[in-house]
Amino acid sequence: MPLAATGELMTRAAEARSAVAAFNVITLEHVEAVVTGAEAAGAPVVLQVSENAVKFRHGRLLPLARAATAAAERAAVPVALHLDHVQSDDLLRQARGAGFSSVMYDASRLPYAENLAATAAAVDWAHTQGLWIEAELGEVGGKDGRPPLDAHAPGARTDPGQAHAFVTGTGVDALAVAIGSAHAMTTRTAALDHELLTRLSAAVPVPLVLHGSSGVPDAGLVAAVAGGIAKVNVGTALNMAMTASIRRFLADHPEAVDSREYLGVGREAMADEVARIIGVLRRTPA
Numbered sequence: 001m002p003l004a005a006t007g008e009l010m011t012r013a014a015e016a017r018s019a020v021a022a023f024n025v026i027t028l029e030h031v032e033a034v035v036t037g038a039e040a041a042g043a044p045v046v047l048q049v050s051e052n053a054v055k056f057r058h059g060r061l062l063p064l065a066r067a068a069t070a071a072a073e074r075a076a077v078p079v080a081l082h083l084d085h086v087q088s089d090d091l092l093r094q095a096r097g098a099g100f101s102s103v104m105y106d107a108s109r110l111p112y113a114e115n116l117a118a119t120a121a122a123v124d125w126a127h128t129q130g131l132w133i134e135a136e137l138g139e140v141g142g143k144d145g146r147p148p149l150d151a152h153a154p155g156a157r158t159d160p161g162q163a164h165a166f167v168t169g170t171g172v173d174a175l176a177v178a179i180g181s182a183h184a185m186t187t188r189t190a191a192l193d194h195e196l197l198t199r200l201s202a203a204v205p206v207p208l209v210l211h212g213s214s215g216v217p218d219a220g221l222v223a224a225v226a227g228g229i230a231k232v233n234v235g236t237a238l239n240m241a242m243t244a245s246i247r248r249f250l251a252d253h254p255e256a257v258d259s260r261e262y263l264g265v266g267r268e269a270m271a272d273e274v275a276r277i278i279g280v281l282r283r284t285p286a
Helices: 006-015 028-041 051-056 062-073 112-128 160-170 194-203 218-226 236-252 259-281
Strands: 020-024 045-050 079-086 102-105 132-136 174-176 208-210 229-234
Touching: 006 020, 006 079, 006 132, 006 229, 020 028, 020 259, 028 045, 028 062, 028 236, 028 259, 045 051, 045 062, 051 079, 062 079, 102 112, 112 132, 112 160, 160 174, 160 194, 174 229, 194 208, 194 218, 218 229, 218 259, 229 236, 229 259, 236 259
Parallel strands: 020 045, 020 229, 045 079, 079 102, 102 132, 132 174, 174 208, 208 229
Antiparallel strands: none
């Protein structure tokens, strides 16, 4: 089917108080696994390509984007393409021509006023291209001589009042919020601040996004969706599933040299994890 639009998937999810799963992809095996897992779950999905993944592919966006587009167009469920954590304006401007319907524009490394100005400029341009823009607040803390926290450091929290001002001041279509998760967690021990999420959901007039979801236990994800998260980003969990399965395969088959054998095992493990996570997001709180 034709590529879906991230904005439409998120809008429907927000209206239904549900969430669309968004998985970061690095290789063709990631792409195929996400689509297979989403088809098994019978759910729409977002394929995300980060700026770091583009750097890994020698700075070229199109090879992975074209593969993702081809897989999406052959999928039995709606699949959208999202460009994630973009700091480069040049990469932002490649998005529409590469099939992406949305971009997470990441100026969070800048002080608040500069983040707001840079994000507003990105939104102004992106909306002329029909692109949805997701963004996030950056420095949290920095008061009383304390150093600022990265937006997804374990102690970072998004202030509801500042979040409202940022969204209205930039015109962004979605906001990633810091409520206790962190990127690249390999243990599922993140404790989300659900009371803060309730206040953010009431204060912010656009759909909310949870980054760093690989480190959140199932019950935390269920509660986050119930609390207003409309898009759940997952990356590390897929890499862990792939790596663990390949390690087991190679330990059991030390004679193996055909990469299709172990990449196939890794792809299957990721597809299973995709279907599992989508199932978790559909649960109702206990």
